[in-house]
Amino acid sequence: MKLKYIQGILLLSITFNQINAQDPSHTNKDPLNLILDQYYKLNLKVFQADSTPEDVDNIFELFTNDFTYVHPQYGGVYTREDLYNGYIRNQNNGGYDGSVVDIKMENKIVGLNAIAVSKRFIKKEEDKIVEGEAQMALFEFKDGKIYRITEYW
Secondary structure, eight states: OHHHHHHHHHHHHHHHHHHOOOOOSOOOHHHHHHHHHOOOOOOOHHHTOOOOHHHHHHHHHTEEEEEEEEEGTEEEEHHHHHHHHHHHHHHHTOOOOOEEEEEEEEEEEEEEEEEEEEEEEEEEETTTTOOOOOEEEEEEEEETTTEEEEEOO
């Protein structure tokens, strides 16, 4: 009788533990991943020849007002305004010509209000699809928006 009682308690304990366990596919990190995915999706749209200033505006909706872009290889720290003007200038100068056909994220490490990413641009070159070099970036988040992007390539 005692053995059945212990087995019953053990079974109930296992059942309650499984009910209370958090589904790992839904964590508090999901919103960060969604913002990151949206950022790359919107950038891919801007990189096309027919993109518009409104497409650029959609990217900037993801940023905080005090957003900064850091890229030591390309000159250092850019304010939100600097980066916006750069997007529009590239758009007006034909810099976005549709040669980037995809952005392949190879790895992501999600931390507290940050995501480190390894990605490659997939490009069309001479009628062939080629993968660019691996590039690393760190995205920092504040109040549900991207606060800073630091590129390490």
